[in-house]
Amino acid sequence: MAEKVTIADVARHANVSRQTVSNVLNSPEVVKEETRQRVLAAVEALGYRVNAAARQMRTGRSRLLAVRIETTQDGINVFDRFLHGLTESAERSGYRVLLYTAADDHAEIATIEQLLGEFEPDGFVLTSTHHGDARATWLAGRGLPFVSFGRPWGASEVAHPWVDVDGAAGTEAATRHLLGLGHRRIGFVGWETGSGVGDDRRSGWSRTLAAAGLDADLAAETDGSSAHGQAAARELVDRGATALVCVSDAVALGALQVTPDVVGFDDTPVAAAIGLTSLSQPLAEAAARCVELLADRLAGRPTATHALLTPSLVIRKEPRS
Amino acid sequence: MAEKVTIADVARHANVSRQTVSNVLNSPEVVKEETRQRVLAAVEALGYRVNAAARQMRTGRSRLLAVRIETTQDGINVFDRFLHGLTESAERSGYRVLLYTAADDHAEIATIEQLLGEFEPDGFVLTSTHHGDARATWLAGRGLPFVSFGRPWGASEVAHPWVDVDGAAGTEAATRHLLGLGHRRIGFVGWETGSGVGDDRRSGWSRTLAAAGLDADLAAETDGSSAHGQAAARELVDRGATALVCVSDAVALGALQVTPDVVGFDDTPVAAAIGLTSLSQPLAEAAARCVELLADRLAGRPTATHALLTPSLVIRKEPRS
DNA sequence: TATAGAAATTTGATCGATCAAACGGTCAGA
DNA sequence: TCTGACCGTTTGATCGATCAAATTTCTATA
Incomplete structure (x- = not known):
């Protein structure tokens, strides 16, 4: 049942020493081709696999x-x-x-x-x-x-x-997309300032608007929940936003209750399920x-x-x- | 940088043999209490941890x-x-x-x-x-x-x-819930017959209807996609269904486009996001x-x-x- | 043909823990 | 006082692979 094949078994089967078997597996270039073939055949025949524990013990590496x-x-x-x-x-x-x-x-x-x-x-x-x-x-x-x-x-x-993943590049693409749809007042629903990821994603939105000669004044902060996202979206829409770039799908989900032109971030299963345009991370x-x-x-x-x-x-x- | 503490180090520090240290850790009952304390103190002081590779080599167990x-x-x-x-x-x-x-x-x-x-x-x-x-x-x-x-x-x-997880018990609860809401024509959107999980979930639905003296005739099969779920739901509703028990959230998502009284299975993030009643697996x-x-x-x-x-x-x- | 040097292969030691068996000390009973 | 049982502890061997060094085999050149 528990057949354990060691390097010594392979060595015996191939008529070489343990070390040669080891060399075939780890430093094939030092072994003569003919020997190499013979050893590999033995490895194959016996179904040998290196024992990770034994190797680790000697080399200190665990893979x-x-x-x-x-x-x-x-x-x-x-x-x-x-x-x-x-x-x-x-x-x-x-x-x-x-x-x-x-x-x-x-x-x-x-x-x-x-x-x-x-x-x-x-x-x-x-x-x-x-x-x-x-x-x-x-x-x-x-x-x-x-x-x-x-x-x-x-x-x-x-x-x-x-x-x-370049969050700014993502929100830039999102913002461009919304600009392409004709929107001019595009808001951003983000997280609280200070989170690296959140700030990065916000920056892509603001720089794109700036490049288009538009004001990036419609930004709101949330705790990341859908509920807060909805509230923030409501506020931004009241202030004139016609489309929203969101820092996450969760937030976007809330925003979607307020206005249809929303882009999320992460392309989670939820986005796919509800038809939310979103940024997919590779x-x-x-x-x-x-x-x-x-x-x-x-x-x-x-x-x-x-x-x-x-x-x-x-x-x-x-x-x- | 790479300080490796072995059982021998602990033994030396506690003035006992390697084996005694091993016993303290693996069979404390054979060691005298006083010695045990001393060894444990040494273990603590040196920050010793058993090396999994060495142990595995000897015992054959890898944890x-x-x-x-x-x-x-x-x-x-x-x-x-x-x-x-x-x-x-x-x-x-x-x-x-x-x-x-x-x-x-x-x-x-x-x-x-x-x-x-x-x-x-x-x-x-x-x-x-x-x-x-x-x-x-x-x-x-x-x-x-x-x-x-x-x-x-x-x-x-x-x-x-x-x-x-008892799928039948789940769909039974779902069916009861819909019965409680007053529905009498409850359908089931499932997978193709032959899948153990799917058949199990269907059985909970049918047996509950039977127990209530109702016909369990409104069942449809799908490939598990939302699109198929929607088509199947449409068909069942046309045949008189007023509520649907679904084999999965994915299918339920499609069904939800057809009628509001739908119960899904798995309680995925999607269900939570769109407000779908669903069965949560522990x-x-x-x-x-x-x-x-x-x-x-x-x-x-x-x-x-x-x-x-x-x-x-x-x-x-x-x-x- | 001899021989230095390279190439190929083998031998012995080692990694750290645990098993099996041996060991020394204590104590009860003869 | 001696024997045997028992307790707590120690010693030596071992798991399987690889390192380092030794050894043998081969090749090229004088």
Whole structure:
């Protein structure tokens, strides 16, 4: 039942030593072609697979990437698609994804510390980075390999590899789209000032209006809920807005109760379901880039410092018109 | 930077042997209380953590549970909440969750085989079980510990521990709810016959109507899309239906375009967003039960064979009425 | 043909934890 | 006083892979 094939079994079967088998698998260039073939045949015949624990014990490398799985807050999030992409890309690079949970940044650091002692992940992927992120500082402080999905917001931050989606480029596209529909008074329903992501998304809207010679005066702040989004939209429409760019689909959902020409952000299933035009983040690509940056770093290859991806506008019509 | 504390360091610090440290951690009852305290103090002082690879090498156990991360099909699914619950519960039992992807059952088996050779997960969690599931047969065939989220549909299946949500009980509650609102002609928008989950959900609807002395003749089949849901709903309404119980939120979303009294299934973010009454699966509890069954089995404790949980009806009013 | 040097392969040690067995000390009973 | 049982602890071996160094085999040149 539990047939465990070791490197010694393969060696015996191929009439070579353990080390030669190891070399065939890890440094094929030092092995004579004929021997290589013979060993590979034995590997195949016996169904041999390297034992990760034994390898890790000797090399110190685990081929594991650790990622925190986030709680689905209001249910409208997008993390699962990123995680799927991450797992897929990691597999392609010979890594596996190990999950952990944490209530907050502080707890996450403690968990990372624990993981380092126990499973020794080779790298970490941080998500939902924010201003003054303690996790990035902590990881960078001890030279641990990691990438963040989300750029390091704020000036005093440590430099580290990151991947992010260009929110400003997204809202610029959204604003252009609404301008193209003939709107001249376009509002922005955002989050409270100070959130990096929110400010970034707002900036794309304002700069586009400015470039078109229009005032970017119709902006409102919300706590991110649909209810607040609706209230904010009402206010902006009362002040003359005829269309709205929103910082998220959740907020857009509320805004949609007020006026039809609304663009959301994240292209969540909700947007698709209700026919909301929204900005779609290239999550699979973002995940792939994260793995790429991390894998390059871990392999000692020269790595890019970051990647900024552009979201795409998914134009929909409300189904109930 | 990379300070690695081994069991030998702790032993030296506490003036005992390696084995005593190991005993303190694994079989505290054989160690004298005084020694135990001293060792624990040393563990604390040095920040020692067992190295999972070394332990696994000797014991053969990895404290890893492997789960396949599913692709988000139409985006309206619920897997991420289950996964989060699983990770959390696993941590509580001293396990970590390892992710993998697979295109289909066949590929999944191959991946499991690979994982067994490399990371030697202690157990597996299967999701989306279906009629004649090759994965369950394969795992059971070689005596590997696993639980499925989803019961073994079909009679010829091997017996194995499982956790599932009682779909029939859910649709029964939904049907009762609609009866309570005064409806007498209640239809069911389902999937094609043959899917275990779909048939189960349909049965709750039909048996409740039968119990109320009503005909359960208004049933339609769809491919699960909103578009088909809408068409099917139209047909049922034309045939006299005044309310509809749906097999999923996706289908319900389509049905909602036809008539307001609709109940969905899964309580996805979409349902919450559009004010759709829906059945909520206790996913966190389901995940906890999965871990419980698996952990008991792995610890050699007597285990229950399965758990069937009841979904709860979340009643909402359409926001746009 | 001999031999330096490169190429290919093998040997022994090691990573950190746990198992199995041995060990020393204490105590009850003969 | 001696024997055997018991408790708490220690010692040596082991899991499977890889590193470092040693060894053998091959190749090229004098």
